Structure formats: C-alpha cells, structure tokens
Amino acid sequence: MFNKKTLPVLLVILGIGIFAAFQTIGSGNPPTKYERILRQVGIMLEQGHYSPKKIDDAFSREVFTKYLEAIDPEKQLFMKPDIDQLKQFSDKIDDEIHGAALQSFQAINSVYAQRLNEYLSSYKELLDKPFDFTADETFVDDKDKLDYPANDKERKELWRKRLKYQVLIRYADLISTNEKLSKDKARTTASMEKEARDKVLQSTNRIAERLKNKFTEEDRFNDFVNTITSCMDPHTTFFPPLEKRSFDEQMSGRFYGIGASLRQEEGNIKILTLVTGSPAWKSGEVQIGDVIAKVGQANEEPQDMAGYDVEDAVKLIRGKKGTEVKLTLKKTDGTTKVVSLIRDEIVIDETFARSAIVNEGSRKIGYIFLPEFYADWERPNGAKCAEDVAKEVQKLKAEKVDGIIMDLRNNGGGSLYDVIQMVGLFIDEGPIVQVKDRDGTPSVLRDKEKGVLYDGPLAVMVNEFSASASEIFAAAIQDYHRGIIIGSTSTYGKGTVQRNIGLDGGRGGLMAMTGDDAASNLGTVKLTLQKFYRINGGSTQLRGVASDVVLPDQYENFKFREKDNPDALKWDEIAKAKYNVWTSGADLDVIKKAEAERIRNDNVFSAIKKNADKLAELNDRVYTLNLKKYMEEQKEIKDLVKEMDRLTKTQKANPVELLPEDLARYDSDQAKKDRQTQWLNNLKNDIYLNETVNVVNNMISQQAIVKTK
DSSP: OOOTTHHHHHHHHHHHHHHHHHHHHTOSOOSSHHHHHHHHHHHHHHHHOSSOOOOSHHHHHHHHHHHHHHHSTTSOSOOHHHHHHHGGGTTTHHHHHTTSOOOHHHHHHHHHHHHHHHHHTTHHHHTSSOOOTTSOOEEEOOGGGOOOOSSHHHHHHHHHHHHHHHHHHHHHHHHHHHTTSOTTTOOOHHHHHHHHHHHHHHHHHHHHHHHHHTSOHHHHHHHHHHHHHHTTOTTOEEEOHHHHHHHHHHHHOOSEEOSEEEEEETTEEEEEEEOTTSHHHHHSOOOTTOEEEEEEETTSOOEEOTTOOHHHHHHHHOOSTTOEEEEEEEOTTSOEEEEEEEOEEOOGGGGSOEEEEEEETTEEEEEEEOSOBOBOOSSTTOOBHHHHHHHHHHHHHHTTOSEEEEEOTTOOOBOHHHHHHHHTTTSOSEEEEEEEESSSOOEEEEEOOOSOSOOSOEEEEEOTTOOTHHHHHHHHHHHTTOSEEEESSBOOOOOEEEEEEETTOHHHHHHHHTTOOOOOSSOEEEEEEEEEEOTTSBBOTTTOOBOSEEOOOTTTTSOOSGGGSTTSOOOOBOOOOOOOOOOOSSOHHHHHHHHHHHHHTOHHHHHHHHHHHHHHHHOSSEEEOOHHHHHHHHHHHHHHHHHHHHHTBOSSOOOEEOOHHHHHHHTTOHHHHHHHHHHHHHHHTBHHHHHHHHHHHHHHHHHHHHHHO
C-alpha cells in the first residue's frame, strides 16, 4: 500500500530498472561528448518515458522543424534556400540519436552562424536614419503566420519592420510622457524619434553582444537536445549541468530580491514563477508570463532588458534588503506597466497554508489558502501541507464555521502523498487517485484513515494555473460529489509525473531518482514516468478538471494550458475505481445549475468575458507601424485593462477577518502582521471569493432545508 515510507523504495526500484537498460543498450563509446549525450538521451526516452513516440523519420522531421524555430523564433535569420538546403538532414536526426555520426546539428549551426553575422553587420545601418511613422504598414510578430523570407531582400525588409516596431514603442512612450510636460520643457518630435532609435540601438547592441559571446555552440546544442526531449512531451526536459545548478539556485529563495524566477524566451526575460509572500507576489501587479522590459534602481534611469540573459537580469533585480527596484513589465494583454518593489528576504512561511473567516450575517464561512502542496521530507518536523491544512480546519471548526472554501488558485501542485492525506480530511476512507507507469497496471492510492475531519459544505476554488496535485484534489472532491469546484472553465491539465535522472548513470543517475539530485557532468533529464487518473477512470491530463460553476476571467483566451501544446500527452481513461459518493442530503446538481445560471446572467461577469474576448482579439500579434493608429490601439487596450481591473474588484468589501489566535500570533511581529493585513485586504477586494461565498451560502441553505424536512 502506498505511503511515504514506501515511496523512496519504489523510486529506487524504478531507477535501477531504467539505469540497467541504459547500461545495457548504451554500452558503446561514441567519439564525442555531443554524441554521448544524444545517445544517452535517446536510450532514456525510448526505455524510460511513459509514452515514448517512435524515434523515426517522422520524429526526426518534427525535431528539425522545431529546432530551427527554437534558434530562430522570429524567422528572421534563415531564408527559404537555407531550409531547402538543410532538409537533407531533416530525416537523419533519428539515426544520429541511435548512434550515427552527428551531422545535422553541425550543418544547421554552420548556416546559423553565417546568417547571424549577416544580421549583426546590418542592423546599425537600418537604425541610422529616421523612420516614417505616417506610412500605413503592419508588422507580423507571430511565427505561425510567417514563412521564412525567400531571399535577402525580403529578409532585410523583415529586419527593417521589426526594428521600426521597436522604435515605435519607445517613440510613443516618449510622446505620451512629453504631453504631460509644460511647454518650456516639451521636446521636438525629431529629438524623441532620435532618442527612441538610440535606445533600440543600445538594446540591439546588447543582444548582438550576447549572441556573439554568450550564445555559444554548446548552448545551441543544449537547445537541440531539449528540442528532442520536449518533442516527447512538454515536461520532459534536458538540463545541462550549469543550467541545472542555476535553476536550483533561483528556486532556493536564499537571497534578497523580489521573489520571482525568470526564463529567457524569444529574446525576452519572462516571469516564470512567483514565490508566495514575496514582494512580487504581494504587489498583485506581477504575473507569470510578464516580460521584463526594463529594470531600474530607485530613481535611476532604468536599463532596457533587451539582449540580457537571465543571469545578468537577476544581478540587476537582486540587491540589498529594503532597497527599491522598478520593473517595467509588458503584460500578456500587450499593455506596459511600471511596478515598484522593495527587495526583501523571501519569507518561506508565507508559502504555508493559512485561513480566515468571511462573516455573512449570522453565518461564518471558513477560507483556507494553499499556495502549493509542500512537504519538507528532509527534517523530522518539517512542514507538511496536509498536516497544516488539518490544523487550519480544526481552527475553523473551533470558530463554528458553517462552510469551508479551499483556495487552490495558482497552485501548481507538489507532494502526491500530501494531496492524498488532504482529500482524506473531507471524505471517509477510500481511493483518491490512480497512478500508472508505462508497463504496469494502475495503482489505486487510497486514504486509509477512517472518519472525516470536516463534513460540512465545501467549495474548491481553481483557475487555469491550478495543476497536478491541485487537479488531483479537485477531481477527487468532484468525483465523490463532496463539494463544488468553482473557477475557470478548466484547470491546467497536467496529469503526469517527472523525475530527474543524470545522464552519467551510476550514482548520479540513480540518486537523482530518490531526491539526492547528485550532479551529472553530461546533464540531467527530467523524464515523464507516470500518469495520473481520476477515480472515475478519466485522466487529468490535457483536459484538467472542469469547474462545476464557471467564473469568467481575463486569462481564459490565452493559450498556455497543457492542451495548447501539440506535444502534450493525450487524454485517455482506465477502469473506474470502486468508491461510494458522498451523501450530504443537499442536491449539488441543483445548486450547480442554479449558480451557473446566475453567473451567466450577471452583468459584471458578462462584461469581464466580453472584455477578455476583446483583449484577445486586439492581441493578435499583427501590429500597425503607423504612429497615429498605434496610439489609438494602445489607448483602447489600456482603457479595457483599466475597466477589467475595476470589474474584478468588489464594489463592497468582502467581510473577511483573521482568526483571533492568528491576530495574537502576529502581534509580536509587525512585519508579518503587515503582510497578513495586506493579504486580507486583497481578499476583501476579490470578486471571485465573493462569488464563491455566494455559492457556499446556497449550499448551506439547501442543506438546512433538507435537514428540516
């Protein structure tokens, strides 16, 4: 039976099996480091991946196409004749993975280096003369709508439009700032246009410097290998040794900063994750996917981040505790916002579960916030989210709450053991989730504890970023008819599990499976090994968990869920586990139908949906290069975003308060007390919490009616 003691043993057995296969099949000694890596990765994918694609000519052609897009995402370096020339290698990559001499990468790399040098010797000339912003031109910045230029003339025209668009953004910003100045300080349009070109030249110089000196052949090879692994599925990833160490350092939280991990994507620095309780998270203005356009130190002139790599960007963003850093963020809806943050030590305890009470007249509704399914296995008394949530439930029961809301929005998952224990707080003993590897029959993981800690009305809040363990929890609550799931149309849709395996084999490869994460000189592969299934037999993969009551939000139309990646593993189902649905007396189906109808007729949520659709329509990545039209479009977008901000805040504050014992606990620590107050204020303005409270109120009323009959 599954428990936390048997988990390491299972992983060791699994690791030994895969490692033995690697040793047996990969016993040859390829002549180069690149070929060794390629061969080991191929063996690992074929012998260990949960659902490996056949590594054949079709797979090779997919890798070929995606690798060209990875190193030239804007399709501005390679030309059609280059692609035609390189196509002779498009069906050879599978042979190279299986041991043939590596030729495709060298051939692509050689053409790439030549075309890159041509661009680096041309952009300064294109920025040397003023642009005409009265011309009625458009610039397409969507690789799916672009083809490679047919010749050098088309390619230079693409360069011209891209640089012109970058200048236009800065020029329009300068004009907007200039309009606010007094007449004696106002500037000429010519001087502002020149300054905009100078700024683009500076940022492009940095990009050129990085591409020449930092984006090495080895970096391009690492991208090549990562393209191969990600063609299996989006979560199978190759980490070269330095990148793996850098990733671990960024996630450690042992520094003074803003609490955000970053990644480089298509020449931009993007927000990858936010640490709960950190300055970035608490601001409410920094979101995953935001592009960091500039970084400024207090009142100093901000530095343009174009051309910076993640390591250099982190150096600018980190600093002494209490100092100010200003981020200019380009949001996913196309708008730009300057956010001021005060650096602080990342407060780990704010990633833990905490609770509050919403006072609804004579009723009290408990609220539990869980940012992640954490588990500290290294310390005997380390924090475990299931234990912490149980404590919060007990505190709320002591306050005699009439219902409980479990908030899993933006919760990306974590400990499988803890999610099983947590579901067990709300149901009697029974199956929670099914897990299947590539060869075995599904294992049913159960809550074995008899009895229920809390048996009252329950609602679970989710959104597009609720993934993995969050989806297991929501799915189990839904399948047992234990509560109502409220939020976006569906959760993220990640129903797979990965483990890190070092390519060197031996201790490095095996211990990475058991959590020791020993270093590997060749690199590490995060490999998809298993798949989750609901107890009703359906997978959480791809489809996620559909909400019982859908609340429209601004992110619905943005394509970042699992289903939006063509290489994601498919949805399927297995046999249903045996379980008994919850019997509370209230008819949840009636409540779901009534609440869904109420939301559909709600003017505010109708407006949110309409505005979200309009923002998605405007954000089609086809941009005008005409100054007048550009500024008109930007005004329309900014007005929509401003309206969206207004709509997503309650007109009347939610009556939320901390529990008495929590108030007393924070009295001695003013900093923590201030952070709790800010968290509470955010909840008071949260329209989605407000609507969830309405749903729980309906559940309470329905249950009361049943009891009186």
